[in-house]
Amino acid sequence: MIDIKSAWEELHRRIESCTKCELCNTRHCTVPGEGPIDSRVVIIGEGPGQEEDESGKPFVGKAGRLLTDILEKGGGIDRRSLYITNMVKCRPPANRNPKPEEISACRDFLEAQLLLIHPDIVVTMGNVPTQPLLNTKQGITSLRGQWQDWRGIKLFPMFHPSYLLRNESKAVGSPRYLMWQDVKELKAEIDKLKN
Ligand code: URA
Numbered sequence: 055m056i057d058i059k060s061a062w063e064e065l066h067r068r069i070e071s072c073t074k075c076e077l078c079n080t081r082h083c084t085v086p087g088e089g090p091i092d093s094r095v096v097i098i099g100e101g102p103g104q105e106e107d108e109s110g111k112p113f114v115g116k117a118g119r120l121l122t123d124i125l126e127k128g129g130g131i132d133r134r135s136l137y138i139t140n141m142v143k144c145r146p147p148a149n150r151n152p153k154p155e156e157i158s159a160c161r162d163f164l165e166a167q168l169l170l171i172h173p174d175i176v177v178t179m180g181n182v183p184t185q186p187l188l189n190t191k192q193g194i195t196s197l198r199g200q201w202q203d204w205r206g207i208k209l210f211p212m213f214h215p216s217y218l219l220r221n222e223s224k225a226v227g228s229p230r231y232l233m234w235q236d237v238k239e240l241k242a243e244i245d246k247l248k249n
Pocket of ligand 1: 102113
C-alpha cells in the first residue's frame with residue numbers, strides 16, 4: 055500500500071534539493087505549496103515572487119492578499135481549506151515568467167502533488183499553469199471560466215491576481231468583473247461536492 059505521508063515528505067525533500075534548472079542558483083527558499091494534503095481543491099499560480107521566496111510560502115505578497123480577498127469576499131471560500139501551489143517552485147528572477155525549460159523541469163513535481171492530493175477541482179491562474187496542463191496555446195482570456203479536464207479531474211482556468219493588480223477597473227466585462235463571476239462559479243462547484 056502507498057504511504058501518502060511518506061511519499062509527500064519524500065516529494066518535499068526532492069523539491070528542496072532540486073537543481074534541475076537555473077532557478078536553483080538564485081532562490082532563497084523553495085516554495086512547494088501550502089494547505090491540507092486532503093484538500094478537494096488545488097489552486098495553481100505561476101511561481102513564487104520575492105516575499106514567497108523569502109518565506110517559503112505561496113501567495114503571501116500583494117497578489118496573494120488579493121487572491122485571499124477574492125476567494126473570501128467573492129466566493130466565501132476560506133483559502134486555508136485549499137491547497138495552494140505554483141507551476142514552478144522557485145522564484146524566477148525579477149518576477150519574470152518562468153521559461154519553458156523551467157516549467158518542464160518542475161512539471162513532475164506539480165503532477166506528483168496533484169496525484170497524491172487527488173483533488174476534485176484544480177484551478178489554474180493565468181497562462182503559465184493553464185497552457186502546459188491543458189497542452190494548449192490558447193490564451194487565458196478565452197479559456198477562463200470554462201471547465202476543462204485534466205486526467206479525469208475538473209480543471210477551471212481563471213485570471214491570475216497579478217493581472218487584476220494591473221487592471222483596476224470593475225466595469226462590466228473587465229478582468230475584475232469576470233474574476234468575480236468565476237469565483238462564484240467555482241464556489242457553486244465546490245458546494246456541489248459537499249452534497
Ligand atoms: N504569484 C504567483 O503566481 N505565485 C505566488 O506564490 C505569488 C505570486
